[in-house]
Amino acid sequence: MAxxxxxxxVDDEESVRDSLYNWFIEDGYHVECAEDAKKALSMLQSESxxxxxxxxxxxxxxxxxxxxxxxxxxxxAIVIIMTAFATVDTAVQALKDGAFDYxxxxxDPDDLSHLIRNxxxxxxxxxxxxxxxxxxxxxxxxxxxxxxxxxxxxVFKQIESVAQSNASVIITGESGTGKELVAKAIHxxxxxxxxxxxxxxxxxxxxSLLESELFGHEKGAFTGAVYNRKGRFEMADSxxxxxxxIATISPKMQVELLRVLETKSFVRVGGNKEIxxxxxxxxxxxxxxxxxxxxxxxxxxLYYRLNVVNINVPPLRNRIEDIxxxxxxxxxxxxxxxNRPILPIEPAALKRMEEYAYPGNIRELxxxxxxxxxxxxxxxIMLKDLPMVKERMSTSFESLDDLGKKHILAILNxxxxxxxxxxxxxxxxxxxxxxxxxxxxxxxxxx
Amino acid sequence: MHLEKIKLISFGYFEKSLLEKIVKDVEQExxxxxxxxxxxxxxxxxxxxxxxxxxxxxxxxxITNSYAKEQNKTLGxxxxxxxxPILTYIFGQAYLNGKAGIASIYRLRNERYGIFKDExxxxxxxxxxxxxxxxxxxxxIHCFDPTCVMRSSTYVEDIDQKNHQLCHKCREQLxxx
Numbered sequence: 001m002a003x004x005x006x007x008x009x010v011d012d013e014e015s016v017r018d019s020l021y022n023w024f025i026e027d028g029y030h031v032e033c034a035e036d037a038k039k040a041l042s043m044l045q046s047e048s049x050x051x052x053x054x055x056x057x058x059x060x061x062x063x064x065x066x067x068x069x070x071x072x073x074x075x076x077a078i079v080i081i082m083t084a085f086a087t088v089d090t091a092v093q094a095l096k097d098g099a100f101d102y103x104x105x106x107x108d109p110d111d112l113s114h115l116i117r118n119x120x121x122x123x124x125x126x127x128x129x130x131x132x133x134x135x136x137x138x139x140x141x142x143x144x145x146x147x148x149x150x151x152x153x154x155v156f157k158q159i160e161s162v163a164q165s166n167a168s169v170i171i172t173g174e175s176g177t178g179k180e181l182v183a184k185a186i187h188x189x190x191x192x193x194x195x196x197x198x199x200x201x202x203x204x205x206x207x208s209l210l211e212s213e214l215f216g217h218e219k220g221a222f223t224g225a226v227y228n229r230k231g232r233f234e235m236a237d238s239x240x241x242x243x244x245x246i247a248t249i250s251p252k253m254q255v256e257l258l259r260v261l262e263t264k265s266f267v268r269v270g271g272n273k274e275i276x277x278x279x280x281x282x283x284x285x286x287x288x289x290x291x292x293x294x295x296x297x298x299x300x301x302l303y304y305r306l307n308v309v310n311i312n313v314p315p316l317r318n319r320i321e322d323i324x325x326x327x328x329x330x331x332x333x334x335x336x337x338x339n340r341p342i343l344p345i346e347p348a349a350l351k352r353m354e355e356y357a358y359p360g361n362i363r364e365l366x367x368x369x370x371x372x373x374x375x376x377x378x379x380x381i382m383l384k385d386l387p388m389v390k391e392r393m394s395t396s397f398e399s400l401d402d403l404g405k406k407h408i409l410a411i412l413n414x415x416x417x418x419x420x421x422x423x424x425x426x427x428x429x430x431x432x433x434x435x436x437x438x439x440x441x442x443x444x445x446x447x
Numbered sequence: 448m449h450l451e452k453i454k455l456i457s458f459g460y461f462e463k464s465l466l467e468k469i470v471k472d473v474e475q476e477x478x479x480x481x482x483x484x485x486x487x488x489x490x491x492x493x494x495x496x497x498x499x500x501x502x503x504x505x506x507x508x509x510i511t512n513s514y515a516k517e518q519n520k521t522l523g524x525x526x527x528x529x530x531x532p533i534l535t536y537i538f539g540q541a542y543l544n545g546k547a548g549i550a551s552i553y554r555l556r557n558e559r560y561g562i563f564k565d566e567x568x569x570x571x572x573x574x575x576x577x578x579x580x581x582x583x584x585x586x587x588i589h590c591f592d593p594t595c596v597m598r599s600s601t602y603v604e605d606i607d608q609k610n611h612q613l614c615h616k617c618r619e620q621l622x623x624x
């Protein structure tokens with residue numbers, strides 16, 4: 001059995017619960033029992049089961065009512081209804097309400113095995129479907145990695161060589177350079193590709209939230225912990241965990257992270273059971289971790305544990321030859337998502353975009369293309385549709401003199417109209433400053 | 448805990464030669480001394496007249512409470528038809544990782560299925576059933592290997608298809624436990 005299937009047995013008769021429990025446990029399933037619907041529903045709040053086997057006649061809430069409630073909580077739950085008194089009406093009702101099957105007690109041993117085997121097959125298919133969907137999305141995203149420049153070719157080579165190993169990787173680079181895409185590409189090319197890649201944005205969470213996010217928590221561990229929750233390390237079992245903005249984590253979290261990386265096991269917040277998980281760590285930062293280590297802001301042992309391989313993603317200004325390719329790609333992507341025909345770009349606009357420095361890197365370029373498509377005439381991307389041209393146009397109404405006047409006034413006000421100090425700050429002599437004050441007609445505000 | 452022996456307790460009439468043949472194979476599989484003993488139970492207390500069968504759950508509890516010891520693995524052998532409330536019949540059952548189990552020879556006989564009596568086939572089936580239930584008491588779950596004795600069997604034909612030995616994987620598991 002690839003994955004341990006969990007079964008919840010709901011029956012008011014102890015002998016039935018015991019019999020089913022023993023039967024399934026011998027088959028290697030994880031089995032829990034509940035004596036009535038109320039208890040079963042409360043168990044389902046804190047734990048999820050793959051299959052629920054419920055008796056139709058129980059004191060209090062009956063099996064059909066419980067089935068409806070379970071389906072309203074989790075529409076894809078597999079519920080098998082058991083009965084000692086089968087009638088066509090109840091069978092039809094159970095199936096209409098979404099029961100997976102309806103069986104009459106006592107069953108033939110072979111029927112029971114078949115029933116569970118069929119349900120397990122459905123679970124496996126559903127899970128495989130989810131994994132494949134994730135994989136398709138992941139592969140779509142990996143295609144976003146575009147670049148013919150030497151710098152990007154070097155990055156691709158590094159991804160290829162590191163992907164098949166289990167080594168930890170630190171991906172460095174300025175904000176917006178595509179560090180997460182590099183992580184996705186490593187995961188998609190690794191042997192872990194059929195398992196999840198779980199991303200955690202460390203900078204967006206407080207210390208306690210990050211702890212609960214990474215390790216999970218038990219019900220009641222803190223105010224608001226109403227349910228048991230799996231942590232990201234647990235979710236990344238057999239897959240990859242991507243820790244973005246790793247430089248932002250607190251010293252306490254650094255210690256805990258180091259321990260988890262070394263033992264590959266951890267305890268949920270408020271729990272006492274050691275949980276093991278087989279994951280690969282990729283992390284990213286836009287800061288210089290080595291200098292943070294030198295300044296004592298980042299643990300040296302954790303740094304060396306994470307920095308087995310370092311991939312540096314170059315900023316866009318260092319690979320200007322990739323800009324036309326990226327523009328072309330983003331135009332296609334954006335037009336497709338908006339269901340519009342692919343728009344051409346005016347040569348002047350393309351030239352201006354190639355000359356721009358992109359402090360926000362590829363993210364800025366993508367937003368720029370999207371904005372130009374949205375605000376443009378719908379036929380062609382024009383120079384005037386670019387945000388940097390707009391900025392320049394909005395300031396072109398003021399002359400150099402206007403700017404000079406404004407700046408001198410600001411300095412004078414800053415230093416309380418002290419001419420000597422203001423002239424020194426403006427790198428002018430006092431006479432020139434007096435002349436400028438006279439020329440612009442500047443006056444000291446009244447106290 | 449150090450295990451001392453495996454105890455096979457027969458309830459009802461069993462031919463001595465049949466039990467002797469089984470003992471040897473059980474010893475071989477589990478590498479523990481096997482002792483046989485005759486037990487006495489008023490089986491009418493476990494009879495369900497509505498099903499005309501004997502309650503396997505209650506019998507297993509009785510064997511556990513009255514015959515089994517922590518340092519032994521005990522298996523009750525019966526020649527009556529066993530059931531558990533949710534199933535029409537069982538060949539046997541045991542507590543996973545527990546100290547006791549039960550097995551019945553009743554549904555293993557060819558005559559029950561309108562075929563000529565075959566003592567050799569019967570012994571073969573029974574020793575597989577005994578080893579299978581004892582395997583559960585050692586913590587072994589059902590195995591997917593079609594030749595392994597721990598393969599789940601719902602019909603006698605299923606029992607005939609498997610060997611009376613543990614597969615390599617189950618043996619490894621047994622050695623660990």
